[in-house]
Amino acid sequence: MGWLSDIGDAVSSAASAVGDAVEGAANTVIDGVEDVVDGVVDTVQDGIGSATDWLCKHGGVVGCAVGNFFGGVLDGVLQGFQDLLNDYFNILRDVFGIVGSLLRLDFPGVLKGLGDLFISIFDFGIDFVRMATGGYIVGGIVKKFKRSALIRFVDRLVTERFGDDPDRLAEVRSKIGLDGGRFGFQLPAEHRVCVMDSEDVDLWRMHEDEELDLYAMAGLLSFDSFALGSDHPNTVVKSVGDDGTDNWWPVTRWTISKYLESNGEAKRLRVYAMSHRVAVERQALTSRKLDEIGVILDWNDGDEFDGFRAETTQEIAGIEYDFPSGQLETLLGQPEYDRPPGVNCTLVALAGFKLDNFGRVAGRDIRECEDFPDDCSTPNRTDRCCNTIDWRRSSGVIYRDVYPEYIFKYVLAHEIGHYLGLCHCEHDGFQNVMFRPDILDFFDVGLLSFYWDSEPHFSLKDGKNAWRFIVDQLLPCLIDEEEVSIPADVESRVVSSRNSCAVVREPAERTNERRKLPRVS
Template sequence: MARVCTQVDVWIEEQISKPVEEWENQQQKKCKDYPWYDPRGWVCWFVWVLVKVVRWVLVTVGRWVARTVCKIVAAVVDIVVGVLGGLWDVVAGIFTLDWRRILDGLIKIGATIVQGAINLVRIFVLCDTVDFIRGEFDERALRGHVRGLLDTRYEGQARADIADAIRLDLGAFGLRLDATAYRAFLDSETESLTEPGVPNLVALHESGAINLKELCGFEYPQGFWNRKRYKTLKKGVVVGGGGGGELDNPIDEDELDTYLSSRGTAGPKFIVLAMRDGVLETKIAAAEDKGMQLGLLLNFNTDTREVSEARHIVQRGFDQPGPSASLVQFLVSRLGRTDRTDASAQTPPSLPAAEAAARHELCHPLVAGVFKYTDGLRGLAASLEASSCQDRRDASGATFIDNFPDVVWKYVPIHELGHCFGLCHVDGLDRIMVSSRQNTLWTWSLLWNWCLRGEPYFTLDEAKSTWDYIIANFDGECLGVKPVVIE
């Protein structure tokens, strides 16, 4: 629901504030045409100032009211939906004797109530109002920072095109980017390349390269708290259910045993998705919402990609050599990203063309939900260009896994995308870019920031760093420069 409130705010700026601001600019130009002693000019300037003041007051107050009402409604709706969803899991777990689902339901109920209570308290003690005011100053500062970056790199019509595209002066500020979130999946019918006639999943399971029972959600070798919400789905007729309107037709453990013991000759045909539909949607919503704090208006579409190689099913973590190189290979071979060093992939073969294609893909961010890593990693990113903490890679993109509860782990995709824009790890559980592997979770400002923000956040400095990376590395077309038409 937080994303809905953000979208409402953007709509107000785009559909209400921007047209009035455009009229103000036109009126200002007319007023300048009058000599200073002309009474018509005095009236013109009076009307211009009056409209500007009224517009600023009404739009600002209107946005605050809309935001406050929306957040109250969102908090209540989230509590109701979360509690009902948790109760569904508890009841279903009792009837199916699934204690893990019972515990998940109880955790979901507790986490939903706590987060909802925090959100409501923040609103009623005016912490959210203070956050709104802070956000207005931060946005103004970020606009000024970007304006300076553009002035040093672009001029003339190119600069005007970019300023208009990102709403630098009028409307909802931000770089509009179409992004893609993939989910990896396994197919029980895909044939093994090493054992003709045998399903690939059976061959990999028997060789020990993967544990299919784990990937189907029946075993938890990494521990209960590191289990994932994988989704099995029988091919053919699909029925509704799942406690959230999600389509379900899962296999059970006996059916999986039959599939494995018969080496694929018996049992249902099925696929396994790296996470449930609702899980991916939750992570995407968090990414779109928090991306606004960086001046990014992300619009995600979703897709799936089959993975059949063991190295793509269980991806390298930092306990293995070359995790970043392995990630780039996955991005290129399975998700279609361009390898900047592969001239042969271009027509005609050209290294500059490969470099240009890889750079152009920066304006189409990509994340992929995968099954697991070899260690306890939650996500991994490849930044095309170097920053103070990121190495230069041959392709851009990120992968992530699912973890429960969502209130903690839904920010992993936007965290990894932050790395794709050159951002670094920081201290503090209240920060999106925190890393429990490299940084401390506690900071003295944590409690105040949690009251002020309510959720993990990006800072103004991180937003500025993001735009430093964007202006330095994105091509003009990505930023909004219109192609020159030669007649």
């Protein structure tokens, strides 16, 4: 039956090549146009934001109110226009994705594409109604007034914290844009997409043991599984050339078949947890969400014009494919991650394959709700949350891609919210980025905010509590590290943004044996 299998692989490979060409060409054009639209709209919105911030600083209460109102109207109209265009682009992507899946004989992909198409059309309808009834305008105005209130709060907070030292206060105010420039806590961020290389990981054995399905992960016809991609909806499989670089053309069923038949000897493959386009979309969305609480994420690979940028990856061992998230601190403590314990002023965000949950933060001691202590070290919190730096552990976040992305694309923003001091407590409705399913209240009055907010948001209360955490727990990121008191009972190194920005762009050398991680006590 070997020759029949070869014929089937050849036919499937030819069809998939056509499917990849159609879908790839369409996505290239759509992505390019969308990047231009987003770039123009974002630039105009930044200009409006700068103007309203200036009015609030120099125009008094009346000038600030007028600026926020009219700036909010313009910002809301632009946001509605941008969202409708993005919905339209998503519909086009879904249509071409269905065509590509059909040609690749990827029937689960066809069903997933139909589901995505339905969601995109539904989202377009909702956004159209919101635009037609003024919801976007209301949302733009609310956003401007919320931002002004947050800036005033941060102004008072840093004045109270550093008022006894005018030079230090001036330094901090300048660093976070209170005296000019863009307001916000500058947070360098490294996004690393996990990848497995068949030279170091026995992917053929994992496929044989049904830990994964290489055909399905490549979006090809598979007789081994039939899933809608709930575990890995946007994975990418690439064949590797003799020079060690990924081949630009998509992998075929024939290539994967030969790799499997030879027990990994005939071909070399790499499997990525997430496509580059999806990774960039997650980063751009997360940047927009964190900007709501005055945090400016500076991603290592950028979050626009993704077709012209490289992608930072993190090679992992097979044991880390289905990863127990409770061991994230141990993983980040390994040399290739360069994450010393204590304060890190550069965020590391890993896009993983499979987790025992949707995402996790490392290096934070979180006590909330009923466990909220009376003596939390961060003063004046208003959310029954005590989130502090765990000085013994390495910090960072990990998340995975989950279908449907319409619901789960906010996981990265959620985990970074934990990284910046936020908790689940008092976030009962799914209008909150920080909600948790087991405390979800479908009758929460805050759900009405979806009329003017087109997606989950961080509240003004979130912003205030995040800044309380930043000023108290991330003090080394605001002032010189030499002047920060480290807990006497902890032997750890405080790292500032000046010396914690190393990016692992080349995978560390690995052995072919699967590595077991020690348990975290």
